Amino acid sequence: MSVPNVGVLGVGQTPYVNRRTDVTFPELVREGAQLALADAGVTIDDVDAVVFPLAPDALTGTGNGERWCIEALGAAGKPFMRVNNGGATGMSAIIAAWTHVASGEFDVVLVAGAERVSESGSAQSVLNKMWDVGYERPIPLNTITMLALSAVRYMHLHGSDETDMARVTVKNRRHAALNPLAHLRDEVTIEDVLASRTLAWPIKLGDACPSSTGAAGAVLVSERYARANGLDPAWIRGVGQNTETFWMGDRVGPKALQDHGDADALATAFKRAYGQAGLTDPTTQIDVAEIYAPFSSVELHVIEAAGLCGLGESPTRLAKGEFALGAPGPVVNPSGGVLCSNPIAVTGVARLAEATLQVQGRAGAHQVPGARTAVASAIGGDHQFYSTLVLSSDLEDIA
Amino acid sequence: MSTTTPTTPAGPKFYEQTWDLSYKHALGETTSRFLGALTEGKILGRRCPVCERVIVPARSFCDRDHCATTDWVEVGTTGVIEMFTVVYEPFKNLPAPPYALAYATLEGADTALVGYVRGLDLSDQKTAVAALAVGTPVVVKFSDSPTGTAADYWFEPAAGAN
Amino acid sequence: MPPGTDPPAPRPRVAVLAIRREATAREEDRSLEEMIFEVAHDTLADAGLSQATVGGVVLSGNDQSDGRVISCMTSAGPAGGVDSDVTMIASSGEHALAYGWLRLRSGQGDTVLVIGWGKPSEGVNPDYAELVSAEPYVLRAVGMNDTIAAALQASRWTDPATAGDTATVSWPLTADDLPRRGDVVVAAVLAVEGTFSPGRELAWVRGAGWSTENYELGARDVGAQTALDQALAHLARGADSAPAPSTWDSVEIAAPSEPAAARAAGKLGLPTHATVNGSGSLHERLAPAHIAGLDRLLAAAGSVGPGTGTAAGVGFNGFAGQGATVMVFGAPGTKEGVA
Ligand SMILES: [Zn+2]
Numbered sequence: 001m002s003v004p005n006v007g008v009l010g011v012g013q014t015p016y017v018n019r020r021t022d023v024t025f026p027e028l029v030r031e032g033a034q035l036a037l038a039d040a041g042v043t044i045d046d047v048d049a050v051v052f053p054l055a056p057d058a059l060t061g062t063g064n065g066e067r068w069c070i071e072a073l074g075a076a077g078k079p080f081m082r083v084n085n086g087g088a089t090g091m092s093a094i095i096a097a098w099t100h101v102a103s104g105e106f107d108v109v110l111v112a113g114a115e116r117v118s119e120s121g122s123a124q125s126v127l128n129k130m131w132d133v134g135y136e137r138p139i140p141l142n143t144i145t146m147l148a149l150s151a152v153r154y155m156h157l158h159g160s161d162e163t164d165m166a167r168v169t170v171k172n173r174r175h176a177a178l179n180p181l182a183h184l185r186d187e188v189t190i191e192d193v194l195a196s197r198t199l200a201w202p203i204k205l206g207d208a209c210p211s212s213t214g215a216a217g218a219v220l221v222s223e224r225y226a227r228a229n230g231l232d233p234a235w236i237r238g239v240g241q242n243t244e245t246f247w248m249g250d251r252v253g254p255k256a257l258q259d260h261g262d263a264d265a266l267a268t269a270f271k272r273a274y275g276q277a278g279l280t281d282p283t284t285q286i287d288v289a290e291i292y293a294p295f296s297s298v299e300l301h302v303i304e305a306a307g308l309c310g311l312g313e314s315p316t317r318l319a320k321g322e323f324a325l326g327a328p329g330p331v332v333n334p335s336g337g338v339l340c341s342n343p344i345a346v347t348g349v350a351r352l353a354e355a356t357l358q359v360q361g362r363a364g365a366h367q368v369p370g371a372r373t374a375v376a377s378a379i380g381g382d383h384q385f386y387s388t389l390v391l392s393s394d395l396e397d398i399a
Numbered sequence: 400m401s402t403t404t405p406t407t408p409a410g411p412k413f414y415e416q417t418w419d420l421s422y423k424h425a426l427g428e429t430t431s432r433f434l435g436a437l438t439e440g441k442i443l444g445r446r447c448p449v450c451e452r453v454i455v456p457a458r459s460f461c462d463r464d465h466c467a468t469t470d471w472v473e474v475g476t477t478g479v480i481e482m483f484t485v486v487y488e489p490f491k492n493l494p495a496p497p498y499a500l501a502y503a504t505l506e507g508a509d510t511a512l513v514g515y516v517r518g519l520d521l522s523d524q525k526t527a528v529a530a531l532a533v534g535t536p537v538v539v540k541f542s543d544s545p546t547g548t549a550a551d552y553w554f555e556p557a558a559g560a561n
Numbered sequence: 562m563p564p565g566t567d568p569p570a571p572r573p574r575v576a577v578l579a580i581r582r583e584a585t586a587r588e589e590d591r592s593l594e595e596m597i598f599e600v601a602h603d604t605l606a607d608a609g610l611s612q613a614t615v616g617g618v619v620l621s622g623n624d625q626s627d628g629r630v631i632s633c634m635t636s637a638g639p640a641g642g643v644d645s646d647v648t649m650i651a652s653s654g655e656h657a658l659a660y661g662w663l664r665l666r667s668g669q670g671d672t673v674l675v676i677g678w679g680k681p682s683e684g685v686n687p688d689y690a691e692l693v694s695a696e697p698y699v700l701r702a703v704g705m706n707d708t709i710a711a712a713l714q715a716s717r718w719t720d721p722a723t724a725g726d727t728a729t730v731s732w733p734l735t736a737d738d739l740p741r742r743g744d745v746v747v748a749a750v751l752a753v754e755g756t757f758s759p760g761r762e763l764a765w766v767r768g769a770g771w772s773t774e775n776y777e778l779g780a781r782d783v784g785a786q787t788a789l790d791q792a793l794a795h796l797a798r799g800a801d802s803a804p805a806p807s808t809w810d811s812v813e814i815a816a817p818s819e820p821a822a823a824r825a826a827g828k829l830g831l832p833t834h835a836t837v838n839g840s841g842s843l844h845e846r847l848a849p850a851h852i853a854g855l856d857r858l859l860a861a862a863g864s865v866g867p868g869t870g871t872a873a874g875v876g877f878n879g880f881a882g883q884g885a886t887v888m889v890f891g892a893p894g895t896k897e898g899v900a
Contacts, residue, residue: 462638
């Protein structure tokens with residue numbers, strides 16, 4: 001069967017901040033849902049099903065916290081399910097909602113969720129409990145160290161340095177300064193980033209995302225629903241997911257399928273989405289990339305996995321000023337990206353939301369002029385679960 | 400019933416909760432043997448019959464080929480660093496920094512093993528990072544008072560490595 | 562806004578090619594990941610598939626029960642997910658099966674492995690692990706868990722004057738009324754018609770419906786099991802005309818308690834010959850709560866065949882059955898399965 005067209009009728013995001021003490025978790029979820037529904041011009045009564053993104057329960061402090069949010073969403077009586085693919089959760093939930101619509105069972109599907117990681121007093125020790133019970137728990141691995149290891153490997157493979165990482169931060173902070181919803185909005189210099197304190201070498205505070213509180217949502221619709229109602233949504237043209245081994249130590253050496261320093265398995269996910277979308281040349285056909293990179297080092301290899309430049313080339317391309325607002329060619333993370341706002345459970349939803357605003361020309365001060373085609377991605381687990389999608393402003397062939 | 404305006408203050412309140420969940424995880428025969436071998440100063444792997452990788456630490460199945468591993472292989476206690484980090488940031492309920500972690504491929508293994516790297520002065524970042532560079536030879540050290548966990552081994556730079 | 566008018570393009574029929582279940586009261590010799598690997602491997606093999614050929618994997622586990630903060634990380638590989646499309650549906654095991662069905666109906670691959678697990682024997686206090694599912698402000702303070710919620714629900718149907726004094730766990734429920742945890746892994750392979758040899762199927766999926774009610778026990782009539790009514794309504798309005806409960810030969814129900822299962826069976830309007838929970842009572846058939854529904858759905862799928870033309874599985878999830886899922890299965894053979 002041919003791939004059904006699924007539209008993004010509306011998106012919503014709250015501002016991303018350190019903490020919100022004025023609302024409960026369900027109330028925060030409701031804010032994101034209401035923003036998305038209002039943007040779509042529909043109400044919860046029009047919604048046929050709900051997909052809820054929620055990553056580790058332990059960070060919000062309530063087991064199966066999705067069930068607690070039904071009242072706040074007004075979703076009682078609707079088909080409802082929750083996705084948890086770690087950091088990829090938000091985009092996996094979007095792809096799950098896409099699947100709901102593409103199956104022909106539903107016309108209007110709401111994705112809505114929120115994150116308030118600030119309520120967890122010990123996030124990195126909670127996140128140590130994601131490692132293997134027999135072999136890894138005694139070692140203080142966490143989400144920062146696992147990507148510091150990857151960064152070291154990338155530097156080793158491609159001869160890059162800490163300044164190359166810092167350039168990513170400088171670019172994204174400049175973008176975030178133009179995005180009123182972003183969490184970290186102060187511009188920084190390369191020197192600022194290099195002088196910031198080391199968390200886990202080579203990752204410094206300036207290379208790291210914040211822990212953000214916020215909500216995001218999206219409304220996906222079927223093509224027949226859009227046509228019947230004369231609607232003009234953005235269109236999801238292709239989706240692709242992939243998974244690699246959990247064992248980081250299996251991602252090195254001559255017999256490894258993927259290198260922990262690169263993002264080969266993510267490249268496969270992008271290729272799946274591009275194939276579905278009929279996108280053949282990412283370097284010329286993509287206007288905007290909203291890609292998941294919680295540390296500056298990650299953006300380097302995700303740009304390459306997305307096919308926006310060759311393996312190991314992103315540092316020199318960034319040094320030339322490419323991938324930034326105002327430069328020709330694809331712009332990477334015009335919103336400031338995950339590096340400037342990371343509301344874990346909905347970070348992937350935010351990538352879709354930003355991509356949607358871009359292809360519809362609604363991104364305001366951080367708009368990429370004339371953007372029509374965008375790619376978005378997310379990463380979960382220990383650089384393990386990958387979700388990607390291609391979005392465009394209409395249903396014309398991508399050229 | 401009548402409408403009423405609460406007289407209690409509206410300011411934000413907090414409710415402290417701790418999840419106190421305890422587990423006794425079954426490790427299975429393969430992991431148990433690996434941990435047991437640490438007390439004898441040995442590092443064990445398992446060979447996959449399909450990709451023929453010697454997988455370390457030992458696992459009972461290969462996730463790439465989705466098949467059971469078949470043979471035990473004792474690998475060497477020397478190897479090289481494949482990736483590393485030095486942690487300088489304190490994380491709540493994790494060890495006090497600084498500490499170094501590395502993945503090293505041991506002699507005869509096809510995958511890398513994670514462990515602490517000890518026996519290094521980490522106070523000067525530049526020196527520490529240089530001493531841990533990818534490709535640096537390391538040796539595995541074993542605890543004199545083993546606990547039966549993966550904390551019973553660690554890496555140290557091989558003599559004359561730097 | 563009005564719904565779309567033009568009918569959606571026809572979607573492929575989906576069959577169940579393989580079902581596996583491994584259940585034991587307490588598995589101490591193998592890790593959770595080893596149990597998952599063995600069941601996933603054997604289920605794929607039963608379907609003539611392998612990790613390399615399956616079109617996707619849908620997981621369902623529970624982080625608190627597993628003691629793994631993002632439990633899909635260590636389980637995706639053993640489940641056959643390396644180099645594949647993996648999605649963890651964390652709300653409930655039966656949602657994972659419904660999602661596997663949606664995946665194939667949406668054209669995402671020809672086959673999918675759905676696998677759910679629970680190994681509560683590793684939890685030192687699984688009742689407490691359920692308590693953290695209570696929202697922190699009110700319900701947690703009163704010590705809510707699945708058992709207490711089930712008892713509150715059953716109290717809606719129990720007359721204290723005639724109930725007797727046999728309750729041993731939480732009035733009005735006895736241990737025999739309640740589901741029994743165990744170390745369980747269940748899995749199934751679903752496949753699109755035309756991608757396997759006819760006759761290889763164990764059952765056809767004839768439709769699915771699911772719904773979730775409000776969370777607060779005081780914000781719904783916990784005795785009414787409204788989520789089941791809503792799930793049945795969803796089933797009835799599905800793209801394919803699923804067989805109505807009045808035609809089901811067999812139904813497998815996972816419920817918070819035996820009274821809840823009996824109540825649910827009663828409201829279905831089954832034919833008189835229909836079998837209810839032929840695979841065993843809640844107390845007999847080991848299943849951790851979050852995959853009990855998936856287990857019963859697959860038990861229903863596995864029960865179709867000679868004499869059982871249509872079977873349905875019903876699962877509830879959340880406190881006092883906040884959510885409900887129904888999936889209907891038709892016997893193998895092309896004629897019987899035609900929608
Ligand atoms: Zn292998």
